[in-house]
Amino acid sequence: MLLRPMMPTDETLEDLGWDDYFGAQLSDEDARDCHPVRVMSVHRGKIAVAGAGARHIVTPYIAGAQPTDDHPTVGDWVLIDTYTGLPVRVLHRKNLFKRRAPGDPRREQMIAANVDTVFLVASCNEDFSVARLERYLVLAHDVGVTPVVVLTKADLAETPETYAAAARAIEPGLRVEIVNGRDPAAVTGLADWCGPGQTVAFLGSSGVGKSTLVNSLRGSDSIATQPIRANDSTGRHTTTVREMHRLAQGGWLLDTPGMRELQLADAATGIAEIFDDFASAAEACRFSDCSHGVEPGCAVQAAIATGELTKTRFDRWQKLGAEERAATAKPTKRRSR
Numbered sequence: 009m010l011l012r013p014m015m016p017t018d019e020t021l022e023d024l025g026w027d028d029y030f031g032a033q034l035s036d037e038d039a040r041d042c043h044p045v046r047v048m049s050v051h052r053g054k055i056a057v058a059g060a061g062a063r064h065i066v067t068p069y070i071a072g073a074q075p076t077d078d079h080p081t082v083g084d085w086v087l088i089d090t091y092t093g094l095p096v097r098v099l100h101r102k103n104l105f106k107r108r109a110p111g112d113p114r115r116e117q118m119i120a121a122n123v124d125t126v127f128l129v130a131s132c133n134e135d136f137s138v139a140r141l142e143r144y145l146v147l148a149h150d151v152g153v154t155p156v157v158v159l160t161k162a163d164l165a166e167t168p169e170t171y172a173a174a175a176r177a178i179e180p181g182l183r184v185e186i187v188n189g190r191d192p193a194a195v196t197g198l199a200d201w202c203g204p205g206q207t208v209a210f211l212g213s214s215g216v217g218k219s220t221l222v223n224s225l226r227g228s229d230s231i232a233t234q235p236i237r238a239n240d241s242t243g244r245h246t247t248t249v250r251e252m253h254r255l256a257q258g259g260w261l262l263d264t265p266g267m268r269e270l271q272l273a274d275a276a277t278g279i280a281e282i283f284d285d286f287a288s289a290a291e292a293c294r295f296s297d298c299s300h301g302v303e304p305g306c307a308v309q310a311a312i313a314t315g316e317l318t319k320t321r322f323d324r325w326q327k328l329g330a331e332e333r334a335a336t337a338k339p340t341k342r343r344s345r
């Protein structure tokens with residue numbers, strides 16, 4: 009089967025996000041016999057890919073690929089054999105978003121690969137929650153993607169700066185941008201991350217304005233947005249396509265339904281990073297399995313007493329830890345009849 013050019017483009021590999029990280033993975037043989045393509049979308053039994061100057065449809069099956077992770081997902085770079093048109097291997101990823109497969113918590117499902125920046129979207133209204141942003145930060149750190157907090161609906165808030173200050177306080181150096189997602193001019197604040205070759209993804213709960221932002225960034229209105237339901241602010245899921253979208257600034261948006269349903273999974277390292285002050289205080293507790301409650305010699309409680317650590321952050325640290333343990337707990341054995 010020869011590689012059929014489906015659609016000629018003027019895209020270079022660099023436009024698509026190719027850089028030295030991937031280039032360094034090619035042997036001389038690879039460079040001679042194969043060419044790299046990026047996975048734009050995944051369908052049943054086929055994947056749409058983009059290479060230098062053309063887009064193609066190829067099979068996702070790679071001979072000999074064993075674990076699921078060896079198979080291509082959206083955002084991946086795949087080597088295609090120039091003579092057979094078949095995929096040879098998936099290049100090592102910069103990062104990979106995964107989630108537990110719905111209905112089977114023991115299986116993991118790949119969601120998106122090679123994301124440069126993840127926009128953590130929250131709105132400047134009563135839905136704003138530091139704890140939720142922290143969860144997303146944990147996830148971003150865990151996956152190894154640079155997070156940028158985007159606060160939407162600034163036009164509806166009297167003092168959007170108070171929300172921004174609360175977000176900035178979560179982590180030193182955290183980038184926080186305030187936008188009116190409906191105003192295409194206002195999203196220019198996000199341009200730094202959306203230029204040629206850059207890949208972004210969005211995380212945030214339903215109704216915070218992700219689709220609206222995406223439309224403003226794409227310079228089109230091609231993702232349907234629906235008005236929020238009148239008596240709750242949960243919004244609706246309006247995005248069903250699973251693919252990479254070209255942004256007006258030249259970059260790529262990786263938008264998959266899975267991204268929208270991501271949960272905190274296997275995020276232990278991430279939690280330790282966001283709460284490194286708590287993690288290091290806990291090392292001084294008298295008991296190694298201290299629950300930081302009423303035990304004698306608890307260094308965490310001591311630090312809270314002196315004001316060195318805060319009780320509110322302690323509560324969030326405990327809550328995230330408990331959620332994480334619940335999420336990774338082995339299913340309890342069913343009693344036999």
Ligand SMILES: Nc1nc2c(ncn2[C@@H]2O[C@H](COP(=O)(O)OP(=O)(O)OP(=O)(O)O)[C@@H](O)[C@H]2O)c(=O)[nH]1
Pocket residue numbers: 160161162163164187188189190212213214215216217218219220221233234235236242243244245246247268
């Ligand atoms: N005033 C104002 N309204 C906004 C802004 N961003 C989004 N909205 C509105 O908020 C509602 C929800 O926005 P969506 O973009 O659909 O939210 P979403 O995060 O994509 O929601 P899901 O698709 O459910 O994940 C829509 O009515 C938008 O028009 C903003 O910055 N300012």
Ligand SMILES: [Zn+2]
Pocket residue numbers: 290293294298299300301303305306307308309
């Ligand atoms: Zn303790």
